[in-house]
Amino acid sequence: MVRKVLLVDDDDISTFLNIELMDRMAFAEETVVATNGQEAHEVLLTTCCSSNVSECHLDLILLDINMPVLDGFGFLEEYGKMDLCCAPKVVLLSSSNHPDDLEKAKQHGLPILTKPLTTENLTIILSELSKVVVETPNK
Template sequence: MKIDTICIIDDDPICVYGTKILLNRNSFFGSDILVYEDGYEALVNLTSLSKTEEGFPDVIFLDLNMPVMDGWGFLDEFVKLPLKKKPHIFVVSSLFGPKEVKKGKSYGIIDDFISKPLVESKLASIFERVMGKSENIID
Protein backbone atom coordinates (compact mmCIF):
# COMPACT_ATOMS: atom_id res chain seq x y z
CA MET A 1 0.00 0.00 0.00
CA LYS A 2 1.20 3.45 -0.85
CA ILE A 3 0.22 6.41 1.30
CA ASP A 4 -0.51 9.31 -1.01
CA THR A 5 -2.47 11.77 1.12
CA ILE A 6 -2.36 12.59 4.81
CA CYS A 7 -4.83 14.83 6.61
CA ILE A 8 -4.01 16.77 9.78
CA ILE A 9 -7.01 18.08 11.71
CA ASP A 10 -5.60 20.29 14.47
CA ASP A 11 -5.97 23.91 15.54
CA ASP A 12 -2.45 24.14 17.02
CA PRO A 13 -0.20 25.70 14.36
CA ILE A 14 2.97 24.55 16.14
CA CYS A 15 1.85 20.90 16.16
CA VAL A 16 0.74 21.14 12.52
CA TYR A 17 4.07 22.70 11.55
CA GLY A 18 6.05 20.03 13.42
CA THR A 19 4.02 17.20 11.91
CA LYS A 20 4.46 18.61 8.39
CA ILE A 21 8.23 18.85 8.92
CA LEU A 22 8.35 15.21 10.09
CA LEU A 23 6.29 14.09 7.10
CA ASN A 24 8.37 16.03 4.61
CA ARG A 25 11.65 14.72 6.09
CA ASN A 26 10.60 11.13 5.58
CA SER A 27 9.80 9.13 2.50
CA PHE A 28 6.81 7.30 3.95
CA PHE A 29 4.21 8.79 1.68
CA GLY A 30 3.37 10.80 -1.42
CA SER A 31 3.23 14.55 -1.45
CA ASP A 32 -0.24 15.65 -0.37
CA ILE A 33 -0.88 16.98 3.12
CA LEU A 34 -4.34 18.37 3.85
CA VAL A 35 -4.63 20.60 6.92
CA TYR A 36 -7.85 21.69 8.63
CA GLU A 37 -8.08 23.81 11.77
CA ASP A 38 -11.29 22.29 13.13
CA GLY A 39 -13.56 19.32 12.69
CA TYR A 40 -16.22 21.24 10.80
CA GLU A 41 -13.83 22.53 8.14
CA ALA A 42 -12.41 19.01 7.78
CA LEU A 43 -15.84 17.42 7.56
CA VAL A 44 -17.05 19.80 4.84
CA ASN A 45 -13.94 19.30 2.72
CA LEU A 46 -13.61 15.55 3.27
CA THR A 47 -17.30 15.05 2.49
CA SER A 48 -16.70 16.79 -0.83
CA LEU A 49 -13.60 14.69 -1.53
CA SER A 50 -15.42 11.49 -0.61
CA LYS A 51 -17.79 11.87 -3.54
CA THR A 52 -15.01 11.08 -6.01
CA GLU A 53 -12.51 9.65 -3.49
CA GLU A 54 -9.82 11.39 -5.51
CA GLY A 55 -7.33 12.96 -3.14
CA PHE A 56 -9.11 11.43 -0.13
CA PRO A 57 -6.66 10.86 2.72
CA ASP A 58 -5.18 7.47 3.50
CA VAL A 59 -4.28 8.61 7.02
CA ILE A 60 -5.93 11.18 9.30
CA PHE A 61 -4.23 12.68 12.36
CA LEU A 62 -7.07 14.01 14.51
CA ASP A 63 -6.84 16.28 17.54
CA LEU A 64 -9.71 16.07 20.03
CA ASN A 65 -9.72 19.58 21.50
CA MET A 66 -10.53 22.17 18.84
CA PRO A 67 -12.90 25.11 18.47
CA VAL A 68 -16.03 25.09 16.27
CA MET A 69 -16.24 21.26 16.09
CA ASP A 70 -13.99 19.09 18.23
CA GLY A 71 -12.61 15.70 17.26
CA TRP A 72 -15.58 13.84 18.78
CA GLY A 73 -18.05 15.92 16.78
CA PHE A 74 -16.02 15.24 13.65
CA LEU A 75 -16.09 11.48 14.33
CA ASP A 76 -19.84 11.54 15.03
CA GLU A 77 -20.44 12.83 11.48
CA PHE A 78 -17.50 11.20 9.69
CA VAL A 79 -18.68 7.66 10.48
CA LYS A 80 -21.89 8.43 8.55
CA LEU A 81 -20.04 9.02 5.26
CA PRO A 82 -20.55 6.20 2.74
CA LEU A 83 -16.86 5.53 2.09
CA LYS A 84 -15.62 2.64 -0.03
CA LYS A 85 -12.15 2.90 1.49
CA LYS A 86 -11.82 3.95 5.13
CA PRO A 87 -8.77 5.99 6.10
CA HIS A 88 -6.56 5.08 9.05
CA ILE A 89 -7.42 7.50 11.87
CA PHE A 90 -4.97 8.28 14.64
CA VAL A 91 -6.05 10.54 17.48
CA VAL A 92 -3.09 12.78 18.28
CA SER A 93 -3.91 14.70 21.43
CA SER A 94 -2.24 16.09 24.52
CA LEU A 95 -5.03 15.02 26.84
CA PHE A 96 -6.66 11.60 26.78
CA GLY A 97 -7.10 8.76 29.21
CA PRO A 98 -8.88 5.42 29.50
CA LYS A 99 -12.30 7.11 29.21
CA GLU A 100 -11.38 8.72 25.87
CA VAL A 101 -9.79 5.52 24.54
CA LYS A 102 -12.94 3.56 25.40
CA LYS A 103 -15.12 6.19 23.72
CA GLY A 104 -12.81 6.16 20.68
CA LYS A 105 -13.06 2.39 20.32
CA SER A 106 -16.86 2.71 20.16
CA TYR A 107 -16.52 4.42 16.76
CA GLY A 108 -14.78 1.39 15.27
CA ILE A 109 -12.60 3.49 12.99
CA ILE A 110 -9.78 4.76 15.23
CA ASP A 111 -6.50 2.92 14.78
CA ASP A 112 -4.81 4.31 17.89
CA PHE A 113 -4.30 7.18 20.30
CA ILE A 114 -0.95 8.98 20.24
CA SER A 115 0.30 11.56 22.75
CA LYS A 116 1.42 14.92 21.41
CA PRO A 117 3.88 15.81 20.13
CA LEU A 118 4.17 13.38 17.26
CA VAL A 119 7.82 12.33 17.01
CA GLU A 120 9.75 10.53 14.29
CA SER A 121 9.79 7.11 15.99
CA LYS A 122 6.00 7.22 16.46
CA LEU A 123 5.52 8.32 12.88
CA ALA A 124 7.64 5.40 11.64
CA SER A 125 5.57 2.98 13.75
CA ILE A 126 2.35 4.45 12.38
CA PHE A 127 3.44 4.00 8.79
CA GLU A 128 4.74 0.49 9.40
CA ARG A 129 1.36 -0.40 10.85
CA VAL A 130 -0.60 1.27 8.07
CA MET A 131 1.44 -0.53 5.45
CA GLY A 132 0.86 -3.84 7.22
CA LYS A 133 4.32 -4.44 8.58
CA SER A 134 3.50 -4.12 12.27
CA GLU A 135 0.44 -4.44 14.50
CA ASN A 136 1.45 -2.32 17.48
CA ILE A 137 2.33 1.29 17.99
CA ILE A 138 4.78 2.00 20.76
CA ASP A 139 4.09 5.21 22.65
Protein backbone atom coordinates in the same frame (compact mmCIF):
# COMPACT_ATOMS: atom_id res chain seq x y z
CA MET B 1 4.88 6.56 1.64
CA VAL B 2 1.30 7.65 2.12
CA ARG B 3 -0.39 9.42 -0.79
CA LYS B 4 -2.44 11.95 1.15
CA VAL B 5 -2.84 12.76 4.85
CA LEU B 6 -5.52 14.93 6.40
CA LEU B 7 -4.07 16.55 9.54
CA VAL B 8 -6.84 17.98 11.72
CA ASP B 9 -5.53 20.18 14.53
CA ASP B 10 -6.24 23.69 15.79
CA ASP B 11 -2.81 24.09 17.40
CA ASP B 12 -0.50 25.90 14.96
CA ILE B 13 2.68 24.78 16.71
CA SER B 14 1.69 21.09 16.76
CA THR B 15 0.63 21.33 13.13
CA PHE B 16 3.94 22.92 12.16
CA LEU B 17 5.97 20.31 14.06
CA ASN B 18 3.94 17.42 12.65
CA ILE B 19 4.24 18.65 9.06
CA GLU B 20 7.99 19.26 9.47
CA LEU B 21 8.48 15.71 10.75
CA MET B 22 6.32 14.17 8.02
CA ASP B 23 8.23 16.14 5.37
CA ARG B 24 11.61 15.16 6.82
CA MET B 25 10.57 11.47 6.79
CA ALA B 26 8.97 11.72 3.32
CA PHE B 27 5.90 10.29 5.04
CA ALA B 28 3.28 11.60 2.60
CA GLU B 29 3.09 12.94 -0.92
CA GLU B 30 0.57 15.55 0.23
CA THR B 31 -0.69 16.84 3.56
CA VAL B 32 -3.97 18.71 3.82
CA VAL B 33 -4.63 20.68 7.01
CA ALA B 34 -7.97 21.40 8.67
CA THR B 35 -8.21 23.34 11.93
CA ASN B 36 -11.38 21.69 13.26
CA GLY B 37 -13.74 18.81 12.64
CA GLN B 38 -16.09 20.86 10.46
CA GLU B 39 -13.28 21.80 8.07
CA ALA B 40 -12.18 18.15 8.01
CA HIS B 41 -15.74 17.10 7.14
CA GLU B 42 -15.71 19.53 4.21
CA VAL B 43 -12.36 18.15 3.01
CA LEU B 44 -13.82 14.64 3.07
CA LEU B 45 -16.85 15.76 1.09
CA THR B 46 -14.61 17.06 -1.69
CA THR B 47 -11.94 14.35 -1.50
CA CYS B 48 -13.76 11.11 -0.69
CA CYS B 49 -17.29 11.54 -1.98
CA SER B 50 -16.45 11.65 -5.66
CA SER B 51 -18.29 9.27 -7.95
CA ASN B 52 -14.92 8.46 -9.50
CA VAL B 53 -13.20 6.06 -7.09
CA SER B 54 -9.84 6.68 -8.75
CA GLU B 55 -9.99 10.30 -7.52
CA CYS B 56 -10.13 9.21 -3.88
CA HIS B 57 -6.61 9.49 -2.55
CA LEU B 58 -6.96 10.09 1.19
CA ASP B 59 -5.14 7.38 3.13
CA LEU B 60 -4.93 8.72 6.67
CA ILE B 61 -6.61 11.16 9.03
CA LEU B 62 -4.54 12.41 11.96
CA LEU B 63 -7.24 13.83 14.22
CA ASP B 64 -6.82 16.05 17.26
CA ILE B 65 -9.42 15.49 19.96
CA ASN B 66 -9.91 18.93 21.53
CA MET B 67 -10.77 21.58 18.94
CA PRO B 68 -13.29 24.40 18.55
CA VAL B 69 -16.37 24.23 16.31
CA LEU B 70 -16.43 20.41 16.03
CA ASP B 71 -14.08 18.34 18.18
CA GLY B 72 -12.47 15.05 17.18
CA PHE B 73 -15.20 12.84 18.64
CA GLY B 74 -17.91 14.97 17.02
CA PHE B 75 -16.08 14.59 13.72
CA LEU B 76 -16.01 10.80 14.20
CA GLU B 77 -19.81 10.77 14.59
CA GLU B 78 -20.19 12.65 11.29
CA TYR B 79 -17.50 10.52 9.62
CA GLY B 80 -19.42 7.37 10.53
CA LYS B 81 -22.50 8.68 8.70
CA MET B 82 -20.69 9.57 5.48
CA ASP B 83 -20.90 7.50 2.30
CA LEU B 84 -17.27 7.60 1.21
CA CYS B 85 -15.58 5.99 -1.77
CA CYS B 86 -12.40 5.58 0.30
CA ALA B 87 -11.86 4.59 3.90
CA PRO B 88 -8.93 6.49 5.37
CA LYS B 89 -7.52 5.13 8.62
CA VAL B 90 -8.01 7.46 11.59
CA VAL B 91 -5.42 8.02 14.32
CA LEU B 92 -6.31 10.29 17.23
CA LEU B 93 -3.86 12.89 18.51
CA SER B 94 -3.93 14.53 21.92
CA SER B 95 -1.74 16.67 24.13
CA SER B 96 -3.37 15.27 27.27
CA ASN B 97 -4.08 11.85 28.67
CA HIS B 98 -7.47 12.62 30.19
CA PRO B 99 -9.19 9.34 31.17
CA ASP B 100 -12.44 10.33 29.42
CA ASP B 101 -10.62 10.88 26.12
CA LEU B 102 -8.75 7.59 26.47
CA GLU B 103 -12.01 5.76 27.16
CA LYS B 104 -13.78 7.34 24.17
CA ALA B 105 -10.84 6.47 21.91
CA LYS B 106 -11.03 2.88 23.17
CA GLN B 107 -14.79 2.79 22.47
CA HIS B 108 -14.11 3.89 18.89
CA GLY B 109 -11.35 1.29 18.59
CA LEU B 110 -8.85 3.95 17.55
CA PRO B 111 -5.24 4.45 18.52
CA ILE B 112 -4.42 7.65 20.36
CA LEU B 113 -0.98 9.24 20.15
CA THR B 114 0.52 12.11 22.12
CA LYS B 115 1.21 15.32 20.20
CA PRO B 116 3.49 16.14 18.56
CA LEU B 117 4.15 13.04 16.49
CA THR B 118 7.47 11.23 16.72
CA THR B 119 9.53 9.35 14.16
CA GLU B 120 8.64 6.13 15.96
CA ASN B 121 4.90 6.87 15.82
CA LEU B 122 4.99 7.64 12.10
CA THR B 123 7.00 4.48 11.43
CA ILE B 124 4.39 2.42 13.29
CA ILE B 125 1.57 4.12 11.37
CA LEU B 126 3.28 3.34 8.05
CA SER B 127 3.73 -0.27 9.10
CA GLU B 128 0.07 -0.58 10.08
CA LEU B 129 -1.14 1.09 6.88
CA SER B 130 0.89 -1.33 4.77
CA LYS B 131 -0.97 -4.24 6.42
CA VAL B 132 -4.40 -2.83 5.64
CA VAL B 133 -6.05 -3.61 2.34
CA VAL B 134 -9.11 -1.45 1.91
CA GLU B 135 -11.83 -2.47 -0.49
CA THR B 136 -13.83 0.37 -1.95
CA PRO B 137 -17.47 -0.18 -2.81
CA ASN B 138 -18.52 -0.30 -6.43
CA LYS B 139 -20.34 2.90 -7.32
